[in-house]
Amino acid sequence: MSKHTPPNIPHPIGDSVPRVDAQEKVTGAAIFADDIQFGPGLLYARIKRSPHPHALIKRIDVSRAKALPGVKAVVTGEDFPGLTGLYLQDRHIFCRGRARYVGDPVAGVAASSEAIAEQAVTLIDVEYEPLPGVFDPEFGATPEAPLLHPDLGDYKVMNFIFPQPGSNVSNHFKIRKGNVESAWAQCEAIVERTYRIPHIQHVPIETHIATARVEQDGKVTLWGSSQSPFAQRSLIATALGVSPSDVQVIAPYVGGGFGCKAGVSMEALAVAIATQVRGRPVKLRLTREEEFYTAFVRQGLVAHFKMGCDKEGRLLAMQNRLYWDAGAYTEYGVNITRASGYSSSGPYDVPNVSTDSYCVYTNHPVGGPMRGFGMPELHTGLEQCIDELAEQIHMDKVAFRRLNCIQGGDTIVTGMTMHPTGLNECLDKTAAAIGWGHKDPPSAPNKRRGKGIALMWKAPAMPPNPGSSAKVALNEDGTVTVSVGGQEIGQGSFTIAAQVAAGALGVPIENVRVATPLDTNYSPYEWQTVASRLTWSMGNAVAAAARDARQQILELVAKAWNEKIEDLDIVDGNVISYKSEETISLNKIAIYGIALPNDQGWIGGPVLGRGSFMPTYVTGLDPETGQGPRAVVHYTTGAQAVEVEVDMDTGKVQILRGVSAFDVGKAINPNMVRGQMEGGFVQGMSTALFESLQLKEGVLQNPSFVDYRIATATDVPKDIQSIIVEVPQDDGPWGARGIGEHSMVPTVAAIANAIFDAIGIRVGAPPYTAEKVYLAMLDAGLVE
């Protein structure tokens, strides 16, 4: 087989090469969905939305809107009977008979200008009969709650989701491992706590944008800001009752996703309206206000934890009841419920675990995937309870975690055997970097300092068989074009694709191009850009495609040189022979092949490598116990620690330092890995200190950047350290696994633990705003 790359040439794997998309993005050349030019034929869509959290729609009169000059189409739910949804088909494109949240689309307008469309929306008359709503998931799960989806039993659902028809519970995931009830008696210490995690928003700086055109024959083209062009193709086809191959989704760069541009949401509205104005492109652009409550939000959570340990500090039992405030439609949220259930022990080896994770319909905005997919919400409470247990038995919190944290070979909460993992190393390195056990004096007499630490784990949450595929083609100049269906949403996936192709093929990274934009007619299939799965899954597909191309090239050259493939290698864009010491550049053979001696003809031709990857080993779980041989593909684990200072006069929490360490298996691009760790830490910090969708009876009180604050450049500590740990993943490219989401999972808990260390108070539900912290200090008698 191939020899090692000579040491003078940097190997593209493990090298912090610059992003392949950077040049476009700093010059303004990068095209995002809003930037695509459609010419004067473009129509503009606006949406009439329900002002009620829960109401029957008695009558819709669109006649005045239709009569407005410039209006080309007005559509309602009457026009689109189909249901859609990723894991549970519980959603119509437009409301049919019932509105279930404030913002639920009731009607849509296409007009020759945005202003006319906006005016037309105001001319649509809707008669509602308001109904009592559900605004608390625990109440929603009771028989007394108004029923939001009477047809739940008729909805199509994937076989690992368990709806309870006749209730608002659209999934009930259970873990029954060991025997929790008999374990409590053996516990020296037991902590029982409830945490309420508010809804938050992803806040991509680019709002959702989609432009759709439907041809006379029904073929659909959609240009959208999308993490999931292939899933959208499938879901939109389902909703419209057309074939997926008649839907073409073109997806340029995404201006921030974090999950909210996965699956399908407002894109279906644009397509539906476009069906009524065939041949004309129809553009729908969410305003920032709409983005806050009509795009996916992160679900709220009410979590009840009970956990206990023996006097040596060994965790013996955990009992969790998780009530997810999943909103009006739970087509995606049902799987967050499942994922948080099968990871509900946190990254700990616990012999007895009982978990009930409920996905509950409420009259709140639609919950969907957000960076962490349930894990930040779960870990926020769980990792504070772990701290409290350690306190109760007077054990150091790092030592307690080191004793209990998951290691390779442990039987985890679902019965799966844990693969090798560097969690202990992450814990120790994080503790060392933050100076655990050492307390610095505060910067002023009215301030108090503290340190906090938290662990995490997270597995990619997805169906058992999500596929990836890739193409690697040689160009006539010897460069390589990589085609993937995984999206670039800022995380660096295109750069990883280029590095993996370069590394597997044997060409310099500068010689690799990535085909953009994604287009379901040309790009190879990718399930979705979610779950921090691309480096691993798409990376495997790209590596396979590059190796396929490599094999074709080596076979060709071996034949031309009359040599054995084993003696050949591709190094730095040249085929070389270790035996004959011949060398030929790829640009000499790439497209046109190699001429045989004496004009006897040619061999070879265009080289096109193909590769695909799909995990084949994920098993089902028993619906009553959540037990099965292999619930997930793998877990990324990690730790974070922070040092904070609390201002006793104002309650303001300042983050002085942050440290992260995550086991990424192998850092293909260490600088980008650290970039993910830093960005995730700051996003987690922002949710810890500032963020909450303030919902009152289903009405959002703060849908703007003024009232929903996110971290700015002045809020961020200068000292953020990111440590890479590498315990290889057996089926990852060069051992790599994902990191994108994980970096905001333990942050809120680490900050809460640090606040406790500083002032001795558990403030409870985030965000830990100055006001909330000050009031907590007032309650505790810490200030007067």
Next chain:
Amino acid sequence: MATHRISLTVNGSTELLDVPSQMTLLQMLRDKLALTGTKNGCSAGECGACTVLLDGEPVNSCLVLAVECQGASVVTVEGLAKDGVLDPIQETIVDHGGVQCGFCTPGMLISSRALLDRNPDPSEDDIREALVGNLCRCTGYNRIVDAVQDSARRQAGKA
């Protein structure tokens, strides 16, 4: 709807345009001149994605009416590089990993350029203060701050 004929300089080039009264500078740049590098993140002056230089000052172009720009000089992200040579801030933001999704990047670059123009040797706090109106959800800001510092150093080295 009344329209107004205005002339102004955009990235060094003179433009003569008919703009409706209510059209913003952002809309004019994107829809009339197809300069789509300037992004629309909120239409309310809250996110900074649409920042451009108006007569050398950074402004949220979504809050400026196009008619106000009669006779003005506007610089957008497309105007930072000259003859194929990037502005130092465009180079350093790449070198320091300050670009992820890229949607806030044009506004960040313009705000940074404005800072360096008025203060070639800014402190770290100066930089954070100058970027406080530019929201970024991906990077966590520090790499952008590092890029501005590095850019200042490189400029000082050249001077």
